[in-house]
Amino acid sequence: MMQFETLWKERAGAFWKIALRYFRLIGNSSFLFTLVLTLIFGAYYYSELLKVLPEAFPGIAVITIIASFVIVRSPLRFFLSEADLVFLLPAERNLKDYFNRSLLYSFMLQAFITIVAMVILAPLYQHEMAAGTAYYVFVIAIMLLLKALNIFMKWMELHLPAHRSVAGFVGLRTVATLLFTYFVLVQASLIVVALTAIALVSLLWFVFYPLNRKYSVKWEKLLALDEKQSMKFYRTANLFTDVPKLKQSVKGRRMISSIAEKLLPNDTVYEKLYQKAFVRSNEYLGIYLRLAIIGLLVVVFVPGTIGKVIGAGLFIYLTATQLRTLYPHYSAHVMIKLYPLPEDQKDRAFNKMLRRLLGIQAALFALVTLILERDVITFLVICLVGILTVLFATTKKQKAPPI
Amino acid sequence: MSNSILEVNNLTGGYQANKPVLHDLSLNVNANEIVGLIGLNGAGKSTTIKHVLGLLDPMKGNIRVAGNTFSENKDKYRKQFSYIPETPLLYDELTLWEHLQLTALAYDLEEGWEQRADGLLKEFRMTNMKSWFPGHFSKGMRQKVMIMCAFLVQPSLYIVDEPFVGLDPIGIQSFLDMMVQVKEKGAGVLMSTHILSTAERYCDRFIILHDGVIVMSGTMAELQKQIGRKDATLDDIYIEATRSEK
Numbered sequence: 001m002m003q004f005e006t007l008w009k010e011r012a013g014a015f016w017k018i019a020l021r022y023f024r025l026i027g028n029s030s031f032l033f034t035l036v037l038t039l040i041f042g043a044y045y046y047s048e049l050l051k052v053l054p055e056a057f058p059g060i061a062v063i064t065i066i067a068s069f070v071i072v073r074s075p076l077r078f079f080l081s082e083a084d085l086v087f088l089l090p091a092e093r094n095l096k097d098y099f100n101r102s103l104l105y106s107f108m109l110q111a112f113i114t115i116v117a118m119v120i121l122a123p124l125y126q127h128e129m130a131a132g133t134a135y136y137v138f139v140i141a142i143m144l145l146l147k148a149l150n151i152f153m154k155w156m157e158l159h160l161p162a163h164r165s166v167a168g169f170v171g172l173r174t175v176a177t178l179l180f181t182y183f184v185l186v187q188a189s190l191i192v193v194a195l196t197a198i199a200l201v202s203l204l205w206f207v208f209y210p211l212n213r214k215y216s217v218k219w220e221k222l223l224a225l226d227e228k229q230s231m232k233f234y235r236t237a238n239l240f241t242d243v244p245k246l247k248q249s250v251k252g253r254r255m256i257s258s259i260a261e262k263l264l265p266n267d268t269v270y271e272k273l274y275q276k277a278f279v280r281s282n283e284y285l286g287i288y289l290r291l292a293i294i295g296l297l298v299v300v301f302v303p304g305t306i307g308k309v310i311g312a313g314l315f316i317y318l319t320a321t322q323l324r325t326l327y328p329h330y331s332a333h334v335m336i337k338l339y340p341l342p343e344d345q346k347d348r349a350f351n352k353m354l355r356r357l358l359g360i361q362a363a364l365f366a367l368v369t370l371i372l373e374r375d376v377i378t379f380l381v382i383c384l385v386g387i388l389t390v391l392f393a394t395t396k397k398q399k400a401p402p403i
Numbered sequence: 404m405s406n407s408i409l410e411v412n413n414l415t416g417g418y419q420a421n422k423p424v425l426h427d428l429s430l431n432v433n434a435n436e437i438v439g440l441i442g443l444n445g446a447g448k449s450t451t452i453k454h455v456l457g458l459l460d461p462m463k464g465n466i467r468v469a470g471n472t473f474s475e476n477k478d479k480y481r482k483q484f485s486y487i488p489e490t491p492l493l494y495d496e497l498t499l500w501e502h503l504q505l506t507a508l509a510y511d512l513e514e515g516w517e518q519r520a521d522g523l524l525k526e527f528r529m530t531n532m533k534s535w536f537p538g539h540f541s542k543g544m545r546q547k548v549m550i551m552c553a554f555l556v557q558p559s560l561y562i563v564d565e566p567f568v569g570l571d572p573i574g575i576q577s578f579l580d581m582m583v584q585v586k587e588k589g590a591g592v593l594m595s596t597h598i599l600s601t602a603e604r605y606c607d608r609f610i611i612l613h614d615g616v617i618v619m620s621g622t623m624a625e626l627q628k629q630i631g632r633k634d635a636t637l638d639d640i641y642i643e644a645t646r647s648e649k
Contacts, residue, residue: 250536250538252498273494273496330494334458338457340510341509
């Protein structure tokens with residue numbers, strides 16, 4: 001007879017053993033250096049930005065939205081495996097402890113993220129309210145309580161059968177969290193806060209809790225959630241090193257795919273393959289767009305030519321390091337090894353696409369500054385630095401992945 | 404042997420130098436011929452195929468496809484054959500039609516391949532799935548994609564590894580018909596399979612592999628003569644051949 005109490009510990013332990021190995025690899029990679037640089041850059045301009053923030057800036061609203069987002073988004077982790085559908089399903093009633101541990105674990109992990117987010121928001125809050133550290137610590141404590149509530153609610157939502165939509169439930173707890181966070185942040189009167197708190201608890205008791213009693217555990221939902229999260233972790237780790245466990249998820253993206261066919265190199269076998277992988281698989285496109293947008297924000301909002309130029313160069317380089325994980329995408333594929341293709345086609349195709357993608361990004365940064373600032377010098381400098389960064393990032397020889 | 408498309412001469416090979424899997428193997432596939440490669444699990448069929456594909460280097464001996472060895476001219480060598488693997492190997496990011504497109508690009512196919520591709524899609528009843536991704540395909544459909552890509556190339560040699568698993572009966576018949584068709588047009592086929600009754604009906608010659616050595620080879624009549632039973636089926640011969648080897 002297997003012990004269910006130790007099962008959870010074994011599963012979580014096994015995951016963390018792998019995770020720690022990846023963390024070590026991440027720590028050793030050169031990407032970390034770029035990240036630290038970005039952080040310093042970000043921290044400096046964050047404090048600069050606070051100084052020049054206009055009076056009308058809706059700081060509390062921004063904090064409320066960011067904090068609520070972090071709190072409402074409650075991905076739970078169960079460490080289940082597909083085989084459990086066969087082996088553990090009959091023992092569902094004995095698994096209460098197993099699930100409780102999972103909830104506690106998920107809470108601890110996300111409590112940490114919540115605290116980090118709140119600490120980052122602290123200077124903005126002090127700037128807006130000047131409420132003192134003690135009160136802010138109290139705010140953080142309330143946020144953690146809200147987090148715990150949301151974790152419970154999410155767990156109960158997961159019991160919903162396929163034919164009942166979760167949207168209403170997510171909506172309810174989002175609104176409740178937003179309101180409560182807002183009232184606490186603006187130091188609303190005690191009665192308002194107390195009333196909202198009562199509303200929240202009754203929501204949990206009368207709306208969410210019955211789900212738990214009425215419906216059974218939805219194993220496939222839990223599995224999908226687990227899968228999504230571990231893939232997210234591996235995908236992040238994959239930015240630094242080659243992760244063999246990474247399963248591909250493919251999205252058709254018809255529109256973008258046909259645009260990319262015209263925008264990106266599409267003439268050789270590898271050019272076609274890389275282009276399709278970039279658009280359709282994993283998160284490559286997402287990473288590229290996200291970095292382009294953040295980069296754009298930096299270029300737009302950071303004051304001064306030097307800041308803009310450094311920002312542009314940094315984000316182009318960051319994008320290059322991230323996209324380089326696409327290079328070994330097909331190296332385990334046997335069919336491609338059988339095609340009669342020249343040997344250097346792969347490297348040439350990859351570098352060509354990378355140059356095109358980074359070039360588009362650089363052009364975007366430069367053009368937006370030109371339009372907003374109407375400053376030809378800044379435009380030219382960003383162009384120049386952009387070109388140099390693109391060249392620097394793409395002449396590096398592609399590394400073969402470790403086997 | 405000028406009309407040999409595939410010629411394997413005294414091949415010794417495998418994964419580790421001190422532990423060869425194949426021992427002094429010689430075989431050939433001629434034009435207008437389907438050769439069945441038969442053997443138990445672990446007999447060395449897949450290793451043989453990997454050597455022929457150029458994925459493994461021979462330790463001894465050589466392999467010629469249409470007269471070329473792999474090391475002499477990789478491109479010319481690779482252009483001569485197409486491969487249908489046992490487990491379908493597809494690109495997750497490409498639709499069915501894009502697989503055919505990519506194949507045409509990789510083998511530098513002449514214009515007109517599109518019509519042939521349409522014909523293949525119709526033959527294997529997959530026209531409606533042209534823009535589907537492999538993620539939505541069953542094992543049999545995935546196998547059909549591999550088969551269509553291989554036939555699209557129209558090479559002089561087909562290397563086929565256990566093609567029947569997962570295919571529906573109509574798919575199997577279409578595949579067999581097309582094999583006979585390309586054979587009659589002058590191609591050679593090397594097919595590894597465990598479905599002996601089908602092999603018996605379609606293959607012109609057989610090579611029975613056991614522990615990395617060819618234990619018997621020849622046409623059905625020759626094999627029957629070798630074991631001294633005129634009415635023996637391929638199953639009988641196969642069991643006889645693998646048992647008599649100590």
